[in-house]
Amino acid sequence: MNFLTIALAKGRLADQAIELLELAGYNCAAAKTETRRLILEDQANGLRFIMAKPADVPTYVEYGAADVGVVGKDTLLEEGRSLYEVLNLGFGGCRICVCGRPELMGRLDSIPNKRVATKYPRIAREYFEIKKRESVEIIKLNGSVELAPLIGLAEVIVDIVESGRTLRENGLVVLETIAEISARMVVNRVSMKMKSQRINPLIQAVRQQLENKGTRTKEVIE
Numbered sequence: 001m002n003f004l005t006i007a008l009a010k011g012r013l014a015d016q017a018i019e020l021l022e023l024a025g026y027n028c029a030a031a032k033t034e035t036r037r038l039i040l041e042d043q044a045n046g047l048r049f050i051m052a053k054p055a056d057v058p059t060y061v062e063y064g065a066a067d068v069g070v071v072g073k074d075t076l077l078e079e080g081r082s083l084y085e086v087l088n089l090g091f092g093g094c095r096i097c098v099c100g101r102p103e104l105m106g107r108l109d110s111i112p113n114k115r116v117a118t119k120y121p122r123i124a125r126e127y128f129e130i131k132k133r134e135s136v137e138i139i140k141l142n143g144s145v146e147l148a149p150l151i152g153l154a155e156v157i158v159d160i161v162e163s164g165r166t167l168r169e170n171g172l173v174v175l176e177t178i179a180e181i182s183a184r185m186v187v188n189r190v191s192m193k194m195k196s197q198r199i200n201p202l203i204q205a206v207r208q209q210l211e212n213k214g215t216r217t218k219e220v221i222e
Contacts, residue, residue, distance in 0.1 A: 003046055004198050007066035016091045018072040023206035067191035073181045076078035078120045083220050084192055086203055087185040098176040099167055100149050100156035108175050111155055116157035117141050117148030127178050146170045
């Protein structure tokens with residue numbers, strides 16, 4: 001069977017994506033099955049769901065292992081994959097920010113050769129070195145980046161901020177906002193042409209649901 005394969009970022013984003021797809025008229029019962037299986041198929045409707053780590057979704061889509069994917073904009077910015085970003089789905093909203101101690105507010109540009117700790121080295125480097133034209137040292141961490149300014153590992157961090165509670169509890173504040181983040185629908189470039197009869201109706205149905213809910217969408221097909 002010629003499946004339409006959709007890669008979903010495991011966790012809350014997948015749950016919200018499934019809900020949206022069902023509102024758009026797609027049967028996602030297979031994706032809601034309680035199982036440890038990572039590939040879930042709906043033979044009757046020709047849908048295959050891949051449950052993946054968020055950072056891997058753009059890779060699966062770029063290389064054609066999945067036709068469509070749903071993943072956060074932060075992951076797209078960090079991975080820099082070649083694919084079509086077709087819709088801003090509106091959920092999973094947060095910001096990616098430069099954060100540090102309150103005394104650095106308004107003084108960030110005056111600190112030369114800053115050390116920046118982050119889970120997002122590509123985003124951090126592009127922001128400081130390309131946008132702000134600053135030379136910085138990027139320190140890659142995999143978790144609890146808030147520790148870095150507290151123990152002197154780095155002056156600032158670049159991280160995702162939702163409520164800001166973790167920052168506040170560790171005496172840190174948002175110094176600059178790099179980008180607003182939300183879930184996006186992405187499509188493989190070849191699939192967009194070869195499976196257009198299935199993918200275009202999917203995009204239109206989801207867009208209609210977003211418009212019904214009053215969610216601003218963003219289309220960037222080239």
